[in-house]
Amino acid sequence: MGVAFLVDSERPFVVELDSFSGPLDLLLHLIREQEIDIADIPIARVADQFLATIEALGLNEAANYLDMAAWLLRIKVQLLLPRPFDEEDWEDPRAELVRRLLEYEQIREVTRWLEAQADLRSGQFPRGWLPPEPEREAPPVVLDIAEIFAAVDRILESIPQPVLHRVVPRPLDVEGATRRILEFLTTVPRFDLAELLGPEPTAADVLSALMALLELARVGRVQLAQAEPFGSLGVAGG
Amino acid sequence: MDRLAQLIEAALFSSDSPLSLKDLAALDRDATEAETLTAVQQLGEEYDRSGHGVELVEVAAGYQILTRREFADTIAQANLVTRPRRLSVAALETLAIIAYRQPVGRAEVEEIRGVSVDGVLRSLQERGLIEVVGRDEGIGRPLLYGTTDTFLQLLGLTSTDQLPKLEELSVALRYPEPIPETAE
Numbered sequence: 001m002g003v004a005f006l007v008d009s010e011r012p013f014v015v016e017l018d019s020f021s022g023p024l025d026l027l028l029h030l031i032r033e034q035e036i037d038i039a040d041i042p043i044a045r046v047a048d049q050f051l052a053t054i055e056a057l058g059l060n061e062a063a064n065y066l067d068m069a070a071w072l073l074r075i076k077v078q079l080l081l082p083r084p085f086d087e088e089d090w091e092d093p094r095a096e097l098v099r100r101l102l103e104y105e106q107i108r109e110v111t112r113w114l115e116a117q118a119d120l121r122s123g124q125f126p127r128g129w130l131p132p133e134p135e136r137e138a139p140p141v142v143l144d145i146a147e148i149f150a151a152v153d154r155i156l157e158s159i160p161q162p163v164l165h166r167v168v169p170r171p172l173d174v175e176g177a178t179r180r181i182l183e184f185l186t187t188v189p190r191f192d193l194a195e196l197l198g199p200e201p202t203a204a205d206v207l208s209a210l211m212a213l214l215e216l217a218r219v220g221r222v223q224l225a226q227a228e229p230f231g232s233l234g235v236a237g238g
Numbered sequence: 239m240d241r242l243a244q245l246i247e248a249a250l251f252s253s254d255s256p257l258s259l260k261d262l263a264a265l266d267r268d269a270t271e272a273e274t275l276t277a278v279q280q281l282g283e284e285y286d287r288s289g290h291g292v293e294l295v296e297v298a299a300g301y302q303i304l305t306r307r308e309f310a311d312t313i314a315q316a317n318l319v320t321r322p323r324r325l326s327v328a329a330l331e332t333l334a335i336i337a338y339r340q341p342v343g344r345a346e347v348e349e350i351r352g353v354s355v356d357g358v359l360r361s362l363q364e365r366g367l368i369e370v371v372g373r374d375e376g377i378g379r380p381l382l383y384g385t386t387d388t389f390l391q392l393l394g395l396t397s398t399d400q401l402p403k404l405e406e407l408s409v410a411l412r413y414p415e416p417i418p419e420t421a422e
Contacts (some may be wrong), residue, residue, distance in 0.1 A: 021327045021328050021331055021351070021353070022328075022351050022352045022353035023352050023353070024351065024352040025352075064352060064353045064354065068352065100350075100352070103350055104350060104351070104352065106404065106407055107331055107334050107335055107350060107351070108331070109407050110334040110337075110338065110401070110402065110407065111327065111330045111331045111333075111334045113401075113402055114330050114333060114334055114337075114393060115324075115325075115330055117393040117394065117395070118324070118325065118330075118392055118393055119324070120307065120394060121391075121392060121393055121394035122310075122321050122322050122324075123307040123310030123311075123321075124295065124304040124305055124306070124307055124310065124394070125304060125305045125310070125313070125319050126254070126302055126303070126304055127251060127254070127303060
């Protein structure tokens with residue numbers, strides 16, 4: 001493993017890593033490898049090496065590396081500009097880069113510490129330690145547009161329509177129904193409840209007839225028969 | 239060992255996760271917290287003194303009985319246990335930044351690392367090493383992350399105070415003073 005190559009005939013160096021964790025990592029590597037004073041980075045040289053390295057490693061399409069390359073080139077150009085007469089006012093364009101490099105190097109140092117610590121700890125096992133189950137992704141959701149419309153319809157249907165009712169008291173006419181049933185029985189010996197009620201009976205008519213029939217059956221004037229639940233109700237003279 | 243120490247040993251043995259002093263206090267209602275702590279220490283000393291293959295370790299969430307480090311390779315080679323997978327450098331760098339800067343947003347982590355950390359944050363969160371601890375007040379109210387007890391446990395620490403102090407690190411933000419070379 002390891003990629004070895006030469007950049008810049010002036011001073012050869014070797015890159016030993018397969019990959020870097022980012023542009024700052026690579027830049028820091030270039031600087032430390034050549035023992036460059038971080039407070040006085042020769043930007044022109046380092047920028048060229050950086051560009052050559054990302055090309056050699058095939059990293060030159062990664063936006064993060066290109067971003068860093070552009071920054072280095074900008075600093076290189078800024079350093080070429082004439083400095084103001086008063087040196088006090090001059091701000092080193094490399095200052096921000098140095099700050100970020102040092103900040104990053106500090107994180108790298110902590111990272112090495114964390115790594116060593118985690119290695120130490122991983123050598124101690126609790127009772128019955130099992131490797132964690134790999135997490136499975138939730139299965140993809142299958143959805144049909146027709147199902148959505150059906151769901152919308154169901155919701156719309158379940159919304160009650162506000163309806164205003166005028167409640168009219170209408171007493172049941174059990175006596176009238178009793179008379180009608182007895183008259184009916186004089187013409188036919190047996191009949192169906194549906195025949196008695198006729199087409200489209202009102203709720204009050206049905207209830208009146210039913211109560212009259214139950215009362216007549218109780219006193220033995222009629223006999224009621226229903227073959228099956230919710231079936232037609234047969235009525236016969238008793 | 240007195241009875242409380244024996245009870246604590248039994249409880250730690252039967253539990254699959256660390257037990258805190260508060261958990262252990264439930265074993266004996268009459269014992270004070272100091273007495274429970276003494277019993278815990280007694281158990282730990284017993285393990286050390288009579289040469290056990292396990293030791294009592296204080297971890298983030300409490301106490302746990304762990305195998306001794308010196309046996310790790312042997313029992314792993316015998317396929318009796320599997321060593322946990324190591325974290326990638328990218329994951330460790332991200333954890334390091336979050337550990338020191340928490341609560342911290344994604345943008346700050348990316349600024350320091352110089353790369354996008356979307357995927358790393360997600361996998362660290364899935365592994366329970368970091369968690370969302372709040373939202374920034376700034377534009378877009380970005381999520382803020384912090385490290386978890388699982389993170390501390392992974393490192394064998396009891397608190398983030400045990401992380402190296404930044405001023406103790408060999409590299410500090412001492413620009414423009416000359417920087418000593420780090421030993422590689």
